Amino acid sequence: MGTVHAVSGSPGARHSVANSRGAHERWSVRGAVRALAMTLCACLLLSACAGPQERAGTAAPVAAERVRIAVFPLENLSGSGAPSREIRELFLARLQAAGFSVLDDDSLDRVMTRHRVRYTAGVDRDVALALKRDAAVEAILIPSLELFDETYPPKVAMFSRLISTGDSPAVMWIDGLGLAGDDAPGILGLGLVEDPSILAARAVDALVGSLVAEGFGARTHRADKGEPRKFRPKLVYRSDVLAPEKKYSVAVAPFFNKTDRKYAGEIIALHMIRNLMTFQNFEVVEPGIVRQELLRFRIIMTDGVSLPETETILGAVDADLVLNGEVLDYRDYRGPDGVAKVDFSVLFIERRTRQVVYSSYSQNQGDDGVLLFDWGRVNTAHAMASHMARAIGQKMLQAGQQAR
């Protein structure tokens, strides 16, 4: 009120006006700083509510140009019951919506019956050729379910890969995704997901989106970004024989599973395939072909791959490196409390030198490096193993880092 009276008054009054204006400006500056600080705090708090999310490629409206695809039955690696048929139906619907021409189940069954195809978790030469010849299929999609946990918060993890048909089947695209209902709780828990089928649908959407974006075009190499330090292998041996500029073809031999988790070996093998494929330097041989050769030569591995077996496998599939390893821990937790754990080692043997060119031991758990508000926490073993596998690829291609 005093300020109003002083406007038309004496110089003293003007001085008081100037003072009051200065005070007012100071207050408004302080207010702005306070508001900024509050906004910053709110942003920090809100971001802390969101967990790190593993991303598959997002749906991009790229025309699939009526590519004819056969979708194999879902490979259930979860070790428990899961709605396999429903998830496959989701894949079929999303692929058709994206413009793919999907081979109908009756035709697929006829080809499978005629050629006595029993193994559907991989594609060998005979199956690839049969589908190309009998059903004019250009590619085969193999969906693999790693985890389907309905306990709150639900968790879903899956892989999917596309293999070309014909004489020499090759992995054209592979991606995977691990989601948990509490990955991004948001304000007041509005982002929590309670229904596992919603998570499954999201995962299928993301995978089909990634397939549309990358499956038939040039591979986009997503491995350029460095993985967080915590996911790097804990012990590494890298031989100078490995040239970072050279392109390698890799045959993945079965991993030894020394965990309680069923199919942990197959899961880590898929993680390695997926993440090695993100590097320009690696081409991965379709696991179905490696399996076919292992059966053909009656190779039974008791405790890892030996040098004569390495030579046989690499000669049969014409690859440069054989990847082998063992899984010591692969654990997802049920319910809201717990921590995911992954522990495995890998070994690459080179065909020319017959020597181990890379060996590493990786171990992480979901709360590694987490200090505040679960910031940086990883809720699924899938998401963690994916980071760890990519860190291995990066380590392999780092020149001049022989040992750590």
Add this chain to the structure above:
Amino acid sequence: MHTSLRSLLLSVLLLSASCAPTVTSSVYRDPNMDFGAIQAVAVMPFQNLSRENVAADRVRDVFINRLLSTGAVYVLPVGEVARGVARTEIQAPATPSPEEIVKLATALKAQAVFTGVVREYGEVRSGNSAAGVISLSVQMMEGQTGKTVWTASSTKGGIGFWDRLLGGGGRPMNDVTRDAVNDVIQRLFK
């Protein structure tokens, strides 16, 4: 008076000396062995005396990776060692005899063979505190003679003073394992 005081002091000194623990080294190195000549080695499956099923596999895995990462020796792939064990018909790969070591080293073209024992692996509890503990010993046998040329052991982890005072858990088992393996391997290269 002086003599009795001196004898008393001497007896106290002798008595207190007898109370001191016997200090023995946890490392043995054959002084006649040329460790520089070793280029390729085989690591046998470790013997597991702990209650944890995969303890021996885990420790062997860490040991092989750590040994390889030193760059000093080449460690044969575990599958190749398993093939050698099968070919030479070794009945107990974790505890081979000197003759079996010679046969295996010849078959694998390795200059030395490592064996190991995991004596303890897992969590120990005391009151409110819990911590991981590992105890292991590793031996190296010369490939030509089957003779033990180096042994070392290490124990890491357990409940420390601060764990006891403040409660809570100790370090993760994997960190403790890596520490123990590093400790053993450092003793090989000293």
